Amino acid sequence: MQNRRFKKGLAVFWWLTLIFLYAPLLVVMMFSFNSINTSARWGGFSLRWYERLLHNDVVIGAIGHTLLLAVISSIIAVILGAMIGYGLYRHRARKLGLLIVLIYLPIVMPDIVFGISDMAFFVQINRLTGLLSPGLGTMVIAHVTFQIPFVALIVYSRFVGLDATLFDAAKDLYASPWQRMLHFILPTLKPALLSAFFLSFTLSVDDFVISFFTAGPESATLPIYIWGAIRRGISPEINAIATLMIASVALVAVLSLLFNRRRA
């Protein structure tokens, strides 16, 4: 009896927490359709902020940078990360402690230390050699660095989930390592690679701090643009961009979940 009342109380708390979790996002989405220029009052439905976005070249450019950065960095990270994941699995019997630390480093490093380290480093390299001037290139480098560990872990866990005798069977059936790669490893890995790609993509789009410190004057991504716009003063236009971002991240997240589900 008391147990049931306790559970009911918890249920109420759960729903309140859900409201807490989604209220800020819903408010952003709601006011992106507000016809008046404030987040304090509702003035009726309108698409004027979205319309205005279409004519804002800076925003269009920022969307382009965001997508380009996410796609390029994810592709590089998936290749390098998958190789690490495979290596870790094949040689899991060895002592790889230092390598594991190295792989976990980008995950545990505080964002701001990560971003500023890279910024300071790139500035010095640039001063000495003229290479690595801040821009999309440096951002890709930084993003790949924090994406690699996630890819490696996904791929590794996919391998661990496989029956180890499959590898011997593949070895018996296909003579050359390349054929093994092409006909066995890549096909079995495909769902994991796709899911890793989507995760990397989301991480890239999601990132602000590291992007902010490694970006150049001409390579602002959407989060950086939003940051600047907020600092100049709140405008409903930001609501519209933010809504688009929330929607796209949700979409990619659902896709990645679907791939995961199919794999399981």
Next chain:
Amino acid sequence: MSQVDVVWRRRRRRETRHLLVSVLPGALWIFIFLVLPSAYLMSVAFMTNGGFGQPQMPLTLDAFRNLAGFGFLGWSPGNLYTLWRSIFQSVISLGLVVLVAYPVAWYISMCRPRLRAIMLLAVVVPSWTNQVIRAFGWMNLLSPGTPLSTLAEKMGLIAPNMGLFPSDFAVTLGLVYNFLPFMVLPLYAAFEKLDHAQIEAARDLYASPLRTFFVAVLPQTLPGLLAGSVLVAIPAFGMYVIPELLGGGRSQMLGNLVASQFGEAANWPLGAAGALLMLLATLLGLVILRRMGRRLGGGTEMVI
């Protein structure tokens, strides 16, 4: 040397080469673009400020003296206040996160298995959106004139027309919001493994509900609680975006201090010293996690 030995050795060399070929590109990437840069940053913390932000020789401990408030105008408490605020904010928000996450994780573990996955997802999904946008959402909710601010005004909690943002309170709220999933996940992992026989036993012995909780429930969830605490408190300590957006100028935390030294304040060594402090805090957190993982077992795996 026997034939077998030679074959074995050759094979082993081939395996090593395979390991290097597969692992080296990515490992080198992380080494060059993260280990080297952070090592460089750490070394900057021991250099002298060259006036325009460029670090110079000779090596000194000036940056750390600076961080403690000693400038060329004498001692001022500004930096120490910032440090104190970072610690205070991360401790307070940790406490609040525990208060919210504990019942939530408990409730999720009571629901049907199919439902649990969806509920966990519901907790995590908001954190997939960009943190700038999440902070912006709170700015929308808390700025002057919004229902929440008006309510707080009517209750006499804030001065008229001030709004709940920007303020220390808004920063705390933002931190709680940001880190809630980091606590719910490890706590849920602990609750999932809850041994109900212990609770039954406590009840059979006529322990009061409160006593049952402290004797039979809390100890079992301690690993998750501790893991979550590290995952919340350490990153909160170095938070940059939330204090910057929700706090306004007077709610700066260590992350903001560090960032400003590489920007407008132009004192790289001081910024690097702050970053070093943050890294030490992170290291401390990792050591605690490892220790706990060994002693209490589990609860730490579910982290993304």
